[in-house]
Amino acid sequence: MAHRSAAFVAVDWGTSHLRVWLLAADGSILAERRSDQGMAATPREHFESVLDAHLDALAVPADIPVIMCGMVGSRQGWVEAGYLPVPVSLDRIPDNAARVDGVARDIRILPGLSKTDLAAPDVMRSEETQLFGLIRLSPVADDMQRIVCMPGTHSKWVHMEGTSVIDFASFITGDMYAVMAAHSVLHHSLSVDPVDPKSPAFKTAVEASLNSPADFLARLFSIRAAGLLHNLSPADARASLSGCLIGQEIAGALPRFSMPDKIDLVAGNMPGTLYAEALAIAGIQCRSHDGDALVIAGLTGAATALWKNRSVERGGTSR
Amino acid sequence: MAHRSAAFVAVDWGTSHLRVWLLAADGSILAERRSDQGMAATPREHFESVLDAHLDALAVPADIPVIMCGMVGSRQGWVEAGYLPVPVSLDRIPDNAARVDGVARDIRILPGLSKTDLAAPDVMRSEETQLFGLIRLSPVADDMQRIVCMPGTHSKWVHMEGTSVIDFASFITGDMYAVMAAHSVLHHSLSVDPVDPKSPAFKTAVEASLNSPADFLARLFSIRAAGLLHNLSPADARASLSGCLIGQEIAGALPRFSMPDKIDLVAGNMPGTLYAEALAIAGIQCRSHDGDALVIAGLTGAATALWKNRSVERGGTSR
Numbered sequence: 001m002a003h004r005s006a007a008f009v010a011v012d013w014g015t016s017h018l019r020v021w022l023l024a025a026d027g028s029i030l031a032e033r034r035s036d037q038g039m040a041a042t043p044r045e046h047f048e049s050v051l052d053a054h055l056d057a058l059a060v061p062a063d064i065p066v067i068m069c070g071m072v073g074s075r076q077g078w079v080e081a082g083y084l085p086v087p088v089s090l091d092r093i094p095d096n097a098a099r100v101d102g103v104a105r106d107i108r109i110l111p112g113l114s115k116t117d118l119a120a121p122d123v124m125r126s127e128e129t130q131l132f133g134l135i136r137l138s139p140v141a142d143d144m145q146r147i148v149c150m151p152g153t154h155s156k157w158v159h160m161e162g163t164s165v166i167d168f169a170s171f172i173t174g175d176m177y178a179v180m181a182a183h184s185v186l187h188h189s190l191s192v193d194p195v196d197p198k199s200p201a202f203k204t205a206v207e208a209s210l211n212s213p214a215d216f217l218a219r220l221f222s223i224r225a226a227g228l229l230h231n232l233s234p235a236d237a238r239a240s241l242s243g244c245l246i247g248q249e250i251a252g253a254l255p256r257f258s259m260p261d262k263i264d265l266v267a268g269n270m271p272g273t274l275y276a277e278a279l280a281i282a283g284i285q286c287r288s289h290d291g292d293a294l295v296i297a298g299l300t301g302a303a304t305a306l307w308k309n310r311s312v313e314r315g316g317t318s319r
Numbered sequence: 320m321a322h323r324s325a326a327f328v329a330v331d332w333g334t335s336h337l338r339v340w341l342l343a344a345d346g347s348i349l350a351e352r353r354s355d356q357g358m359a360a361t362p363r364e365h366f367e368s369v370l371d372a373h374l375d376a377l378a379v380p381a382d383i384p385v386i387m388c389g390m391v392g393s394r395q396g397w398v399e400a401g402y403l404p405v406p407v408s409l410d411r412i413p414d415n416a417a418r419v420d421g422v423a424r425d426i427r428i429l430p431g432l433s434k435t436d437l438a439a440p441d442v443m444r445s446e447e448t449q450l451f452g453l454i455r456l457s458p459v460a461d462d463m464q465r466i467v468c469m470p471g472t473h474s475k476w477v478h479m480e481g482t483s484v485i486d487f488a489s490f491i492t493g494d495m496y497a498v499m500a501a502h503s504v505l506h507h508s509l510s511v512d513p514v515d516p517k518s519p520a521f522k523t524a525v526e527a528s529l530n531s532p533a534d535f536l537a538r539l540f541s542i543r544a545a546g547l548l549h550n551l552s553p554a555d556a557r558a559s560l561s562g563c564l565i566g567q568e569i570a571g572a573l574p575r576f577s578m579p580d581k582i583d584l585v586a587g588n589m590p591g592t593l594y595a596e597a598l599a600i601a602g603i604q605c606r607s608h609d610g611d612a613l614v615i616a617g618l619t620g621a622a623t624a625l626w627k628n629r630s631v632e633r634g635g636t637s638r
Contacts, residue, residue, distance in 0.1 A: 015357045075547070079534040083548075114548055119546040120537070135341065154504065154540055170544070171536040176495075179502040185473065213533035214570040216492040218439070221473055225489070228394070229402075229433055251533040 006030055008065050008307065009055065010299035014071035014126060015040045015153075019292075020054045020131075027300030031058050035213045039071045047078040048103060055105075065106035067303045073098060073109040082279065083114030083123055089164045090132045092304035111304055113165060122170050127156050128297070130266055133297030134289060135163045138264070147263040149253070149279070149286065151246075151271040152176070157253040169256055171249040172270070177242065186220065186241060189227040191234035197277035201236035205243025206250075207242040213251040219244050246278040259284060266291050327384050327619035327626065328374065332391035333445060334359045334472075336379075337375045350377050358390045364580055367422060374424075384425035384453040386622045388448040389452050390616065392417060392428040402442060409451045413624035429621055432484060441489050445614070446475045448584055452616030453608060454482045456574035456585070466582040468572070468598070468605065470590040472497070476572040479632030485614045488575055490568040493590070496561065505539065505560060508546040510553035514562075516596035520555035524562025525569075525597045533569040538563050566596045577605060 011018070016038040022031040032089035033054050042050055051066070053242035073081030081098040118267035123310040127150050140146060144163035150156040159167040181190055195202060208219055223240045226232035232240070265276055268290035279286050325421060326344035335357040341350040352373050361369055361576070388585070392400030400417040416427035429442035441627060446469050459465060461481035464601040469475040478486040500509055527538055542559045545551035551559070587609035598605050 013622050029569065066330070115544075116548055118549065121548045122541060123544045123547055169537050170540040172505075172540040172543075173536050176499065176536065176539070179498045180495065183498040183502055184491065186491075213535070214567070214574065216532070216535055216571065217492050217564070217568050218488050218571050220495070221489040221491040222439050222441060224491075225433075227443045228442055229435055230437065249501045249536050252535065252537050268601065281327045281558070 004030070006060065006064055006142075008303045009058075009060055010296060010303065011051070011066060011068040011072070011285065012070050012126060012129075012295050013068055013077075014070040016036055018042075018050070018054070020051075020058070021238060021296060021299075022058050022060060023296070023300060023303075025304070027296060029296070033057065039074070039077055044078070044195060047072070051107075065108070065303070065307055067097070067108055067299050067306070068221045069110040069299060069302075070126040072109065074174060076126060077109075079109055081109040081111040083125075084128075085114050085116050087164055087166045088113065090128065090135060091163055091206060091305075093128060093132055094302040095233075097306065098301065100244070106307075108302075108306060110299075113168065115168060115221070120169075122168060123166060124156050124170065127152075127158070127266075128165070129298035129302070130291060130294040131158060131160065131165060131298070132301050133294035134264065134266070134296045135160075136261065136301050137199060137294065138289065145258070145260060147257050147259060148266060149263055149275060150266040150291075151275045152267075153248055157257065159257050167257075171244050171252060173249045177245050178294065180220070181238070181241060182222075184238070187223050189224055189232070189237040190241065191238050193235055193238070195239045195274060196235070197274050199236065199239045201232075201239040201276070202243040202274070203281055205240040206247035209244050209247025210251050210282055213248055216244065216248050227282045243278065246274060246283075248280060250282050250284075252286075254282065262287055264289060267291065268293060323347065323349070323380055325379065325383055327386055327495075327622040328377075328379055328560050329371070329615060329622065330385060330387040330391070331389050331445060331448075331614050331618070332387055332396075332537040333389040335360075337342060337369070337373070339370075340378070340615060340618075341377050341379060342619060342622075344613070344623070345410070346615060348615070352376060358393070358396055362395070363395075370426075379413070381424060383465050384427070384428070384622070384626055385627070386416070386427055386618050388429040388621075389445040392430065393444060393608050396428075396608060398428055400428040400430040402431045402432050402444075403447075405433050405487065406483055406485045407432065409447065409454060410482055410624075412447060412451055415563050415619040416625065417622065425626075427621075429618075429626060432487070434487060439488075441487060441491065443475050443487060446471075446477070446585075446619070447484070448617035449610060449613040450477060450479065451620050452613035452618075453583065454479075455616045456613065457608065464577070464579060466578060468574050468582055468586060469610075470594045471586075473591060474568055476576065486576075488572065490571060492564050492568045499539070500557070500560060501576050504543050505556070508543055508553060508556040509560065510557050512554055512557070514558045514593060515554070516593050517556065518558045520551075520558040521562040521593070521596070524559040524598055525566035525594070525600045528566025529601055532567055535563065535567050546559070561593060562597065565593060569597060569601050569603075573601065573603075580604060581606055583608060585613060587611065 100107040115122040148158040265286040339352040419426040434441040467477040584605040
């Protein structure tokens, strides 16, 4: 079964995580490794040895190439892979990969996307690879408009037309949620349990931010006051903080883009569930996509574009 | 000069600071001590010894009473002093002071104010003492409406009528500024220098938050992107963060209250200068008041109400 032999290694190397997949030419997963050796926890001079350790553990032959995305391509990463300014066709991503010099193996890092607008500049890195996966797994006509919501530490909302990214905006939502929960006065008030998307406290907070986004800073303080005066439960306090933030993000995103009947939501985990619920409260329907599946599809697409002849050549000799 | 003899000790004991003033009956300062032994840094069982050390250093006789305000009166403080729900006349503050039991000296802690509204509960503690000082230093007619802006970790906007507080709202502005600057992705981008209130970056950010408060979370991320794409300077990045936050607070405060020609701004330091500038950008004129002078006037007013006969009695025997 030639199509099941190892064709390349795909790596998503972000600030806080490292994921490595050994993939067949068709993108099917042969083996997988996950680690918390993110960029932030890894000194620059260890990037090569960290990656090698994972490749050794998977017994990857020396002639198998590696395709990577994420913060590994940032200025603080291994090799800077730059940004492609939007509007841009995602098909240009593979050709703009940066090659890692001074290593025997063929290792490439995919570029991010940028919006160079002077008043509201923006960047993404790794989400472009998920979007490249999205157009492979969920293709649409060339002139089809869609809006993609990608929750995260720095959530992205993306306006696409066919295989092109026309515009996007980032929101500091997840980052603010984490630092306010850990370090602000609200840390006295919050449970550590995950938020129940169906809790009335979450719904009330989403609605409040949608209805009066100007009141955001007062709304956050009132979570603390509700704990002091009305014995707001720690679970409801956390649901309120989450709902305020996600509602505020949606309040900012809605007027930026012309919303279709259904948007695409990229997330397979807890934040995805919360966003789906918050979007429903805002009257927005969505179809959900698994983030891991998209990044693997994007890396596979890039690897195929870069090395398509090579994998065909190998197909005949490998088992 | 009987009026220059020590009549009482005034203490402002907050989360991060402790200030002790030895005052004459007319509120004039005879001696002063400042320390970073705030509530957060002081175990509960040390409250008494910390205060005693400062009183000993000032050689305060055992029969001189102490009046305190701030987080020392919170549930996590020395003795809980409760909250007076608004609307309320500030004249009720002294009578609602909590007495510290189990100590020889007469020590009282002033209560805070609360707003028990179920949808938007709110609390203040120590600002009520500044407001009590404001009506002494800057008295107005009984039916005179005024709006007071009190910048801080949890900024307050207060609607007063004569000597009464009718309504107020807290904003988590200063707290969010500190935690986002220290812990979010923005910490890579910011200088440590104070913000120049006259910098164009500050003005642009204030105007942006006033004009589109729904975009707040995107605006904060774009500070990071501007550093990556446009070499935004660390000083301008900090000015942008400050302007975004203060502008967002003002955007939330303006529609809540009917604004008079001039509002009262309580702050004598850097945040006060930034708020005065941001308010001017929003078209709001203000008269500034020194926060320290107000808290001393408030504590003096409360001490006078509590111990007026006593200080007259002492007047005859002291120097």
